Amino acid sequence: MNSAATWADPRLAAQVLRERRDGLSEIALRVEALDDPRRLLWLEQRINALAGVRRVSVDRAARRMRVVWDTRRTTLPTLLENFAAAGCQARPLRLDEVEDVRAAEMHDALKRMLVAGMCAMQVMSYALVIYLGVVDFVDFSTRNLFRWLGLLTTLPLVFYSARTFFRGAADELRGRRLGINLPVALAVSLVFAASVINTLRGSGEVYFDSVSMFVFLLLVGRYVELRTRHRGDARGDALLDATPLLAQRRRADGELETVPAMTLASGDCVHIDDGGTVPADGVLESASVEVDEALLSGESRPQRRQRGERLVAGSVLLTGPAQLRVEHGGADTSVARLGALATRARQARTRIAGSDREVTRFVRRVLVLTVLTALGWLLIDPSRAFDAAIAVLVVACPCAFALTVPVTLTRALGRLARRHVLVTDGSALLALAGVDRTLFDKTGTLSTPSLDDAAVEPLRGDSREQVLAWASALAGTSSHPLARALSAAGRQRIAAPAAQDVRVQLAAGIEGRVGDRALRLGRARYALGEAHYDPRLASAALVLADQHGALARFGFHERPREDAAATLAHLRSDGIDACMASGDSADRVAALAARLGIDDWHARQLPADKLALLRSLQANGHRVLAVGDGSNDAPLLAAADVSAALASGTDLAQAQADLLLLDGRLQGLLHARTIALQMQQVIAQSRRWALGYNLFAVPFAAFGLVSPWLAAIGMSLSSL
Template structure:
């Protein structure tokens, strides 16, 4: 007898039962009983009818997840968001299918303090968004383990292990199918030759039985994923590509066995093995393309090292990254990765941030500049003062935002799933009609013709059309420094016709001219050094301008730094309390200039100018050349906004705009029929970003602005907006080509198959070739963007 929960044999001396659906079900251990009864208690007993495979054994001696709540370990895996919630992403062993995802989402989603549970079953990842004041991460992980799914940290070793297992399993099935197809074809050639030249019945039967022996492991082992997928579809009451595939494989195999037993004429063991081999080849190509698409995100997860050299009283010691604390000073050798977000203590160096920003040219950083975890130091060794570790780093935030996008199915994919379901129904109906028609005319041809129709019209290419194109586009954009956090935004961006920019920090960057600094006490060099020391580690564009004005001069050490939002910064240098910011904050009269002051009064005034971001004027011109309307919505003074608009060639602008004014303007544009893209970076941009058709945030912007955005630009330039638009249009064009190919292929070959001109083995080859064509065509998205006229694909492609 097998366990109801995990399907493992029940020990002879075990009499444990679990009550599920009012029925006593035998289980093998206390852990499985607890898991089954807990699932039933949550009202999720439908899981047992939806699952495609037995659950993982519910061990009663589960590991203690309390270690995940320790501060040093939690900082590696738990990211605190600006709204007070916490976010964590874990790898999950035993996560196999949609039923597993359904169970985890519903079971954990009902726990107190849980706001969102996102499951990516193919990647074996679960994203948890919860309130740390109401529940602990260990509680959620314990609940997941109680269901039979073992959570693991999302690290490089786990990612590699998962990829290796998936690739190894796919290769084993493919090798078995390939060897079986070759052997079965060898025996089939002998049978075909014998049909013309004559063959002894005993030899003929021998070759048929050998073909059966060869085909059996191909059908029972290599084709197992198709049968499991079809069973899952039937239980969940929906149809997809696995259903016709499983039916075709089963019919060919069983019919050939029956013909072998009764000495009939039509034997298709060669066809079924070739069908499985060709189909697995297509799936293997799709898996490799999916792996390549995830390489960028997984590479980001691997960037952060596990060890660091921390400076102590007796020199440097090697410690784990999770042991670092804010304020620690670490040494980073040349060619090594920065272990945590921090501030460069010295000396000046070049840093490669290409995987984070998409910029291939190394950036030169001076002491006081912020460094991002995972960036590569080219000149070393250097010292870095730690500010943020683990899940709080910029790198971890990017990984989690991209993971969030992967757990949400885009509109294009949902529509394709619906179309695929309708397509399968039509295929099955046409197969039945073909069989009935041939039965009336020539019964001996009915089975072969029906099989050919079922195989040749399999919607594999149709099912791959959307995910292959979408996955490829996301990967290409990630390599170019544009991270897509909402796949629907890419489709919307391709059809947008209006772009609204914030000015300060988005279109323009502040600039401090050292020669224009007004020194009231001391020297200009000292004033610049003090101001830069106060701004060390601050990612605000104005802080970067102050540090740039100080140049490579050595900076004093500032302690007890405190940022005052919208006002400035204060801290202590050599026992002297200093303030830098607005005049009313620093305690003096500075007008629009930054004022540096101490307890004795003002020290220096720093007039602040601004200049466009590099390449912005060219971007605006290219957007306007494509027929897009470009506007500026800014809260800055009219004179500044007008000057920047004139510099960039933007005719429409609005100054002194409050968040409500910005919302009203975007609403008016949308009511007028415009599809609006909003690009911003500040806290006050978050409401208007959320109201836009497409929201684009800067990687250097605030976390709140990034949280409501569909696209994130990780580099310093705004060109990513245009690149994402062009690539989105290219993706839609390729998507339409994929759909047209899949539909055109079926319309052209199905009539031939229905009239008996396509044997089953040729139908298998054509179906697999069709899928490979779709995948290879999707890889072309990496090529230069097509002209606007060619990319006229719209949502009608899936309507």
């Protein structure tokens, strides 16, 4: 499948080639035969001998080889052909710039922390010699020597390790905002400058130990936060990398050709080998198979899919081979959309973590208090003014306030990702703890429909198979739960024709051409129009019609989701009542409400009606969690205090939702609320601790009872 010629496509090559600043290209390859050292040496020599190759590096443990070369002299297909000629299959690995940036960020943070740690330990040893009076019995020049050693040892810490704080402070000043970096940079600069001046003068106090410990402990905290945040990003990146780069497409003559997976289009027929990864969303056209959908749904057990059922990109075929008819490829696949939502979640989290107004207010107060402390001591004892002001600035550093929300939120998002709940807006998770009412859609959210064979009723003499074929063709273009159920039932029984010129009317139905017929499928009033409307069909779940009137009516079995009753009962026990709004008929809505114990239900609800119901609840002081899965739920989800959608929902619903239930289980709402409450508790405890610490420590520092080095230790401990 790994045809070298396929890699001549520049769109495919762009996914694996990294363009370097020196004009060369770099690629990572998965190479199979790296066990034999002699063969490996021969392979390296062969690749190094190619025109334009500058460097070849091998990671035998990971079976990876990295090649840096000039693509103008040796093309990517030529490079791969040389591997094949050597009897060694080489598979290019997807370019992962995010992971590289992340690794570089972690490496840089680790280096800065280690340099600061080594400097801090060394400077503390010099300081202890002075503090303990070890050099009291030697001459003055020896005492000064330790000061100079402290100065020299602190230089790399200040100008390398602490540079991240200076850059952050400069950004904050340019943005005209007060953040955590400004007081840190100010404290480091002032303390270091005063220590240098006193070292040059040969008199006065030096605080190299305070600066070193201050910077080191802050960098430790930032490194821990960085590691936590990067772990939380892993799932979103896994979604982005889930699909293969290549696919085997069947040509019109029946032969297979290897093509970039991103070029697959609707209608293409794809062959998937046993153990292969599904390259696109589509319909299974071969015999039943078992697939692993753990990455997408969290379901660890293999899932059996029958002919006519949908396979999603990123699934792994456990039994095969299989033939797939593509419906969505490239960026339109389910996994690509989920990856985009994961990226959106990271961006939202960054905005929240960087916009804490408490930090700005706290920093402003600390700076004012520092100035007042200095002025007060200048009037009382000028010799103690600097020490007291620096102690206030250091001891009251707002790290405890600034780090609480981002660190806690990052950990919460990671825990929810492991429970298959994707949070696309971190602020919504903070708001979820305060929710006191839920508003659910019915079909596809609280219930799952399936076609009732006995309720497929032709109305104009056509066969059941014929009307099912027409309806299935239209239904296959929609992601509405009823349409999906109808389409799946039709594909299992017949070969549905293709629909042309399809248009979807939100909350009404679908129209299009199937063969030479113009058809409509949906609610009776929409499908029939005013000219042919028949009130006797008003209770039908779906009606199929043409320009002459109704062709068929369809009924569905509807059963509650397995965990719907338990989820609603748990929410009620927490004091959160549920409300259900549906566009379905009153008898169906009432029946499901009775089974689930919902007292407040509303039938025949259009999108505007659902939105009005939400506004009414909010006007009465309720904070509402809305849950839906259809495009007609999008206005509701966008306006709710917190919103959730199922991964099986429409793109529009997912785009408006704050939480995405990847495994399709409503219990994810309970997990999210539990974690939101825990997060709220941790944030409240951390802020109470920070407030108590500052109320205790700042007065001591202002009255000159805390030295700068002790203030640095106290501040650092308060941030843990």
